[in-house]
Amino acid sequence: MAVEASDKPHVSDGFDDDDDGPIIFRRNTTSKRNVEGSNAATSNARGSSLQKGTIIASRMMLPKESSGGFSRASTSHVKAYLVNSAIANSKSPLGGKPKPSLERKIPSGVKVENSSVMRLTKDNCEDSEDELDNKPLSARLKVNSNNANKATLAVVKRSSEDSDNVDDDDDIPLSARLKNYNVGTSTSSKYDNSDRKKPISKVQKGPQDGSNASIKQERPSTLLVKRPLDNTDSLHSAIKKPKFSVLDASISDKKVPMKPEPKVEEEEDDDDDIPFSQRMKKLSESSSLKKSKNVIKVNKAGLSFKKQATTFKKFSNNSEYSKSTKILPSSGDGQKKWTTLVHNGVIFPPPYQPHGVKMLYKGKPVVLTPEQEEVATMFAVMRDTDYMQKDKFKENFWTDWRKLLGKNHVIQNLDDCDFTPIYEWCQSEKEKKKQMSSEEKKALKEERAKLEEKYMWAIVDGVKEKVGNFRVEPPGLFRGRGEHPKMGKLKRRIRPNDIVINIGKDAPIPECPIPGESWKDIRHDNTVTWLAFWNDPINPKLFKYVFLAASSSLKGQSDKEKYEKARMLKDYIGNIRAAYTRDFTCRDITKQQIAVATYLIDKLALRAGNEKDDDEADTVGCCTLKIENVTPEAPNKLQFNFLGKDSIKYENTVEVELPVYNAILKFQKDKQPGDDLFDMLDTSKLNAHLKELMPGLTAKVFRTFNASITLDDMLNKDTKDGDVAEKIVVYNHANKQVAIICNHQRSVSKSHTAQMSRLTEKIDELQAVLNELKTDLDRTRKGKPPLKSSDGKTKKNLNPEALEKKIAQTTTKIQKMQRDMNAKEDLKTVALGTSKINYLDPRITVAWCKRHEVPIEKIFNKSLLAKFAWAMDVDPDFRF
DNA sequence: GTCGTGACTTGCTTCGAACTGT
DNA sequence: ACAGTTCGAAGCAAGTCACGAC
Numbered sequence: 018m019a020v021e022a023s024d025k026p027h028v029s030d031g032f033d034d035d036d037d038g039p040i041i042f043r044r045n046t047t048s049k050r051n052v053e054g055s056n057a058a059t060s061n062a063r064g065s066s067l068q069k070g071t072i073i074a075s076r077m078m079l080p081k082e083s084s085g086g087f088s089r090a091s092t093s094h095v096k097a098y099l100v101n102s103a104i105a106n107s108k109s110p111l112g113g114k115p116k117p118s119l120e121r122k123i124p125s126g127v128k129v130e131n132s133s134v135m136r137l138t139k140d141n142c143e144d145s146e147d148e149l150d151n152k153p154l155s156a157r158l159k160v161n162s163n164n165a166n167k168a169t170l171a172v173v174k175r176s177s178e179d180s181d182n183v184d185d186d187d188d189i190p191l192s193a194r195l196k197n198y199n200v201g202t203s204t205s206s207k208y209d210n211s212d213r214k215k216p217i218s219k220v221q222k223g224p225q226d227g228s229n230a231s232i233k234q235e236r237p238s239t240l241l242v243k244r245p246l247d248n249t250d251s252l253h254s255a256i257k258k259p260k261f262s263v264l265d266a267s268i269s270d271k272k273v274p275m276k277p278e279p280k281v282e283e284e285e286d287d288d289d290d291i292p293f294s295q296r297m298k299k300l301s302e303s304s305s306l307k308k309s310k311n312v313i314k315v316n317k318a319g320l321s322f323k324k325q326a327t328t329f330k331k332f333s334n335n336s337e338y339s340k341s342t343k344i345l346p347s348s349g350d351g352q353k354k355w356t357t358l359v360h361n362g363v364i365f366p367p368p369y370q371p372h373g374v375k376m377l378y379k380g381k382p383v384v385l386t387p388e389q390e391e392v393a394t395m396f397a398v399m400r401d402t403d404y405m406q407k408d409k410f411k412e413n414f415w416t417d418w419r420k421l422l423g424k425n426h427v428i429q430n431l432d433d434c435d436f437t438p439i440y441e442w443c444q445s446e447k448e449k450k451k452q453m454s455s456e457e458k459k460a461l462k463e464e465r466a467k468l469e470e471k472y473m474w475a476i477v478d479g480v481k482e483k484v485g486n487f488r489v490e491p492p493g494l495f496r497g498r499g500e501h502p503k504m505g506k507l508k509r510r511i512r513p514n515d516i517v518i519n520i521g522k523d524a525p526i527p528e529c530p531i532p533g534e535s536w537k538d539i540r541h542d543n544t545v546t547w548l549a550f551w552n553d554p555i556n557p558k559l560f561k562y563v564f565l566a567a568s569s570s571l572k573g574q575s576d577k578e579k580y581e582k583a584r585m586l587k588d589y590i591g592n593i594r595a596a597y598t599r600d601f602t603c604r605d606i607t608k609q610q611i612a613v614a615t616y617l618i619d620k621l622a623l624r625a626g627n628e629k630d631d632d633e634a635d636t637v638g639c640c641t642l643k644i645e646n647v648t649p650e651a652p653n654k655l656q657f658n659f660l661g662k663d664s665i666k667y668e669n670t671v672e673v674e675l676p677v678y679n680a681i682l683k684f685q686k687d688k689q690p691g692d693d694l695f696d697m698l699d700t701s702k703l704n705a706h707l708k709e710l711m712p713g714l715t716a717k718v719f720r721t722f723n724a725s726i727t728l729d730d731m732l733n734k735d736t737k738d739g740d741v742a743e744k745i746v747v748y749n750h751a752n753k754q755v756a757i758i759c760n761h762q763r764s765v766s767k768s769h770t771a772q773m774s775r776l777t778e779k780i781d782e783l784q785a786v787l788n789e790l791k792t793d794l795d796r797t798r799k800g801k802p803p804l805k806s807s808d809g810k811t812k813k814n815l816n817p818e819a820l821e822k823k824i825a826q827t828t829t830k831i832q833k834m835q836r837d838m839n840a841k842e843d844l845k846t847v848a849l850g851t852s853k854i855n856y857l858d859p860r861i862t863v864a865w866c867k868r869h870e871v872p873i874e875k876i877f878n879k880s881l882l883a884k885f886a887w888a889m890d891v892d893p894d895f896r897f
Numbered sequence: 898g899t900c901g902t903g904a905c906t907t908g909c910t911t912c913g914a915a916c917t918g919t
Numbered sequence: 920a921c922a923g924t925t926c927g928a929a930g931c932a933a934g935t936c937a938c939g940a941c
Contacts, residue, residue: 451913458913458914462914486929486930488930490930490931495932496910497932498910498932498933501932545904545905546904546905555932558901558903559902559933560902560903560904561931562903564904575905624935625934625935626934626935627934629933629934634933638934661934662907662933663907663909663933663934664933665908665909699899700935700936701898701899701936702898704936715935716935716936717934717935720907761908762909763909763910764909768923772923848909850927851907854907855906855907878926878927878928879927879928880927
């Protein structure tokens, strides 16, 4: 049974008893509601400008990414960013000046022209080296490492824009810098920080302590027993990433990944049995140890911001990760995710309640059965969406609805249907609901909560954990994104006999909530984390899973591993870049394509790009780029234009290394539009190759790596002394750059234009007031009375000091409004949340907050604090 | 090596409550 | 009190990637 000392859900405990005052969350984005002329269905048509040219600002100009910039690191990142920032954000929010919308102001071309790009003056993948192509990359890299200095890489002197920022090794020949990487360890990498200087094998031997660890141990558990984050092998081995967890074994035979350090200590063997996650933990803990001096220092500083410390404590305290001393039994199979699992299954949406409102067919009311009416209502309520403009949507709806109507039904075509009565009925119902008193609303909410309470929690190995999506999806019309061929199809009602339950062997099987029906199947599979699933009614070969919530330890554990893997890439990235640069001119076309694809994934943070079926929207990623998605522009630019995930448009023109440019020309030769650019490549080949370079490396790791390293660099470069608000501006700016790198877009709020004009009006009004005040001041100084106000009233005769004060206040107000307006415009198509939730290592944020005395709740909202509980006790000196 | 399946992460929109300014 | 706005949470679609069968 769960160990439970409180009735309260543990997740919220940290908030409910907040005695430190209210937690205020703010964000400077515009409303996400109401999409300007578009919604999901038209996402491909929107926001294309976001990407346009902005990548360059943040990534394309990064010298480290150029052919030779392998050893370049964080500072270069930031430097490049700053240069671009100057270009792209001539009126940056940091500067507080009016800043027009990104896309309008920054034609990609301009940015490219301004970018400082290091070029290969000579290709370093000589034909003579082709003999190496048959050797494993890692082996080749060894050669490469020795040859790196000889590699005929040269750096074109960086352009003047960033010359004043040039950092120490900018002038060091690239070859020399490369050497650092090739020699191996992080000591040579500028990405490195001290806590990464030991190879995994070494670090794990260290004492498991670190200041954080000791703090954890001292803390008694007050609520539930929590699962430790790096809880021995049971949990870790449970994480289904065998390639990662068992990396030692898997890589030791033939294909040895590049090593961040050349020398492997004897102890390594001993660690082979230790799960990767655990080793990673030790790795970071060892860093805590090393930094203990600093910790003390920071702790001292911390006294001045007790409240902040309390927040961190509260979250790490409440975190399952920091409390438990419980060791889960070892699974032995390396796959076990849990030992005991208890939950109550899922809750179903209420049955359909017919409203009896008659729709019209050829102007006449039609009687429908409840089933037919239900589907008609689904269609009626979509009247205001863009789906109604899509023939495919209507066609699919009609096909499915007609099946319900039957061939001989009076309704014979959709065009003659008028759903207005139903639509209006729905609107009035909505309105009624809106008009309910707050007491009524509260009562309803409580009733619902009471009904759902038992489904909200699961007990995993004795720990009460929140369940994520315990509600079965209600029936509806499928809202595929982009030009999805199945949009409009009926998503039928899911019944208990569609649902497979996964639960512990000894746990009671959840009672089926619908009398007379039963579950499809009961499983006791502890190698997976799902609690239930059903087949997607739209695409039966896909599944809909019920998982634990993001705040659960299982999710937290895998989150942490994800970031550790990305951090690990930091130690390998130099060699990896050297390797793919070498292969840009390989004779082996597959290798050449792998090299170019990896380059694009690294440089542009593209997704891998799996193959897609015909019954899905036509979107692409790196491996599935089509000929027409990339347009070469002589001498060495590539113009990208494609629909990516969720049919979000990716538009970007970038300057690339000449060998890459030439390779793209070669890949396009003799192909037609519609043909694959990388015809020899797919994601499995690419990932198999990446795994040779670093254990567990896949294409998506590059995205996490690039996002997190960018945040880390920018925060550390740009944070200046100042008040919290200014620091938050820095954070949001970095967050925005990451969102741009990852092409995280959102649709423009429907009310955006109206909001902007309202703000403009207000600013104009204030400006008029300001002018009046200035005139009055002028007159007062000359001994004249103030002019009458615009409405003809006589104004009070103020003294010059009072007028000056008023002028200052008004000016400040105008400036603030202008700042808000600029921020709103600036972020109207940029979604900051996605990167925060998925790509930015929370420890970067937490450590930065600690270092700069920024309350963490200014950056993370309640759910993020819960999700990232595992990161709360990070060393303030943590660097990604 | 390819393909299909399964499990999980990522990503955008929507909903509705809370907040803010008047 | 009200309207407009912000924001967290939920919803669910759409990706990635591993693995096993053939």
